[in-house]
Amino acid sequence: MAIFMGKLPLYQGAERYDNAMKICVALFSLACACGAANLTGRWVASETLSNGQKRETTVALIDEEGSLKGFVAVRNPMLIVAGHVNGENLSFTILRESSGVETRVDCTATVNGNELKVTIPNDNNRPPTVLTVTRVSTDKPAMPAPKIALSNDFPAVKYNGLAKTPPMGWNSWNKFHRNIDDKAVRGIADAMVSTGMRDAGYVYVNIDDTWEGQRDANGVLQSNEKFPDMKALADYVHSKGLKIGIYSSPGPKTCAGYEGSFGHEEQDAKTWAAWGFDYLKYDWCSASQVYDVKSLPAVYAKMGEALLKSGRPIVYSLCQYGWQDVGEWAAKAGGNLWRTTGDISDRWASMMHIGFELQQGRAGYATPGHWNDPDMLEIGNGGMTDEEYRTHMSLWCLLSAPLLAGNDLRDMRKEILDILINREVIAVDQDPKGVQAVRVAKDGDHEVWAKPLRDGSQAVGLFNLGKEPAVVTANFSELKLSGSHSVRDLWAHADKGTMNDKFEATVPAHGVVMVKISK
Numbered sequence: 470m471a472i473f474m475g476k477l478p479l480y481q482g483a484e485r486y487d488n489a490m491k492i493c494v495a496l497f498s499l500a501c502a503c504g505a506a507n508l509t510g511r512w513v514a515s516e517t518l519s520n521g522q523k524r525e526t527t528v529a530l531i532d533e534e535g536s537l538k539g540f541v542a543v544r545n546p547m548l549i550v551a552g553h554v555n556g557e558n559l560s561f562t563i564l565r566e567s568s569g570v571e572t573r574v575d576c577t578a579t580v581n582g583n584e585l586k587v588t589i590p591n592d593n594n595r596p597p598t599v600l601t602v603t604r605v606s607t608d609k610p611a612m613p614a615p616k617i618a619l620s621n622d623f624p625a626v627k628y629n630g631l632a633k634t635p636p637m638g639w640n641s642w643n644k645f646h647r648n649i650d651d652k653a654v655r656g657i658a659d660a661m662v663s664t665g666m667r668d669a670g671y672v673y674v675n676i677d678d679t680w681e682g683q684r685d686a687n688g689v690l691q692s693n694e695k696f697p698d699m700k701a702l703a704d705y706v707h708s709k710g711l712k713i714g715i716y717s718s719p720g721p722k723t724c725a726g727y728e729g730s731f732g733h734e735e736q737d738a739k740t741w742a743a744w745g746f747d748y749l750k751y752d753w754c755s756a757s758q759v760y761d762v763k764s765l766p767a768v769y770a771k772m773g774e775a776l777l778k779s780g781r782p783i784v785y786s787l788c789q790y791g792w793q794d795v796g797e798w799a800a801k802a803g804g805n806l807w808r809t810t811g812d813i814s815d816r817w818a819s820m821m822h823i824g825f826e827l828q829q830g831r832a833g834y835a836t837p838g839h840w841n842d843p844d845m846l847e848i849g850n851g852g853m854t855d856e857e858y859r860t861h862m863s864l865w866c867l868l869s870a871p872l873l874a875g876n877d878l879r880d881m882r883k884e885i886l887d888i889l890i891n892r893e894v895i896a897v898d899q900d901p902k903g904v905q906a907v908r909v910a911k912d913g914d915h916e917v918w919a920k921p922l923r924d925g926s927q928a929v930g931l932f933n934l935g936k937e938p939a940v941v942t943a944n945f946s947e948l949k950l951s952g953s954h955s956v957r958d959l960w961a962h963a964d965k966g967t968m969n970d971k972f973e974a975t976v977p978a979h980g981v982v983m984v985k986i987s988k
């Protein structure tokens with residue numbers, strides 16, 4: 470007020486003084502109103518992403534005398550746990566979940582009339598997200614329902630006795646994505662038999678996401694129009710001497726946006742059992758919208774119990790991208806296998822990163838009935854060379870990984886089939902001892918992985934991840950072997966003779982020589 474007063478001319482009489490005071494009071498009220506404008510309401514930005522999809526970001530604010538609550542929502546709402554307004558500047562802290570871990574992120578914003586320019590820092594040295602949201606409402610926004618927190622101190626789910634060796638079969642996602650239907654699944658089952666894959670050990674025909682329809686009046690989940698009769702389909706697959714698998718999510722929606730099992734766990738398990746399903750892949754997807762992510766093990770145990778209660782033996786496959794040290798608790802939650810990473814893609818770099826880099830330190834968790842899952846096979850999908858697919862198959866077998874073919878079995882080259890059904894290589898994966906290989910040597914692009922087998926021998930992969938053929942050496946000392954040993958090439962089905970101290974071979978670029986070394 471003193472400032473405004475100072476700028477006024479000297480008063481000359483009572484009337485001038487009175488008018489001057491009126492102006493001062495009016496200006497002062499206006500200044501106060503601007504500085505303290507209440508920010509409560511919804512502020513929204515719509516963007517078109519490079520892939521053409523639209524993305525809407527909402528900043529929902531509740532401004533209580535300069536102290537802020539609310540949330541920021543891109544897909545899932547991130548709660549504002551603290552915040553305040555200082556003139557036109559805002560600072561607030563949101564809870565952001567990334568890879569199964571919740572972190573506090575300090576954000577800032579500046580208000581300018583109906584626009585708010587928000588700066589949200591990002592992980593991994595990525596530049597912050599800066600976006601301008603426009604006010605669309607001044608109503609107090611409804612806060613999202615509090616997330617459900619379950620105790621992870623749950624009794625261990627009883628082992629279902631299944632998957633004594635890593636499950637083998639096929640899954641629809643890698644090749645078909647959403648374009649899967651009853652007809653294609655039947656065709657795959659036929660091909661599984663006619664190609665000899667069933668006889669090589671591939672048993673499960675697994676339908677991934679996008680089979681789900683709506684729930685009926687009693688909450689019973691139905692399949693959608695692509696799958697007119699799930700029981701009939703299961704009967705068909707069983708009639709071929711095969712088993713059948715299904716997919717769901719603990720969240721309200723699956724990753725592809727279909728109906729999930731949230732709140733219907735036991736009911737869905739019973740439905741699948743009644744249809745005759747033998748395998749469930751349970752994919753976290755939207756579950757973070759309803760559950761505190763720290764509850765993830767307990768959420769998986771819930772379905773583990775539900776499957777046991779269904780009365781049908783159902784292999785339980787956890788798909789939670791390796792979050793929260795999954796190997797530590799997956800078996801306790803009833804899991805027979807659990808994903809260790811995000812999704813694989815049909816590219817050398819993806820397969821190599823997942824297989825060679827992200828599986829380190831996990832071998833101790835694999836035992837008969839319980840397996841690390843580095844994701845489904847991409848063999849035959851066309852994005853890698855046959856040599857690279859052989860490397861993929863060899864490593865997955867050494868890792869005691871589930872072998873779920875992900876290609877179109879109705880239409881595959883002989884070379885691809887030969888990679889998938891090489892019995893000596895599959896025998897390494899299916900060895901009843903159930904020990905997962907570890908990397909015993911690494912020299913630049915050359916790696917040696919070894920897996921102890923029940924008969925006392927070792928399966929050994931000599932890998933060349935480089936771009937030129939190279940000699941790779943497996944030293945017996947690194948395999949904890951001494952003296953002479955016989956070596957058999959598992960891809961060539963050929964005995965290589967007896968070796969002392971080491972075995973070495975010329976390995977093609979991005980390729981493998983896989984052997985069994987026995988006394």
Ligand code: GLA
Pocket residue numbers: 642677678723724725752788811812
């Ligand atoms: C996630 C899983 C994939 C697949 C899709 C289906 O991305 O990791 O394996 O199941 O969902 O939507």
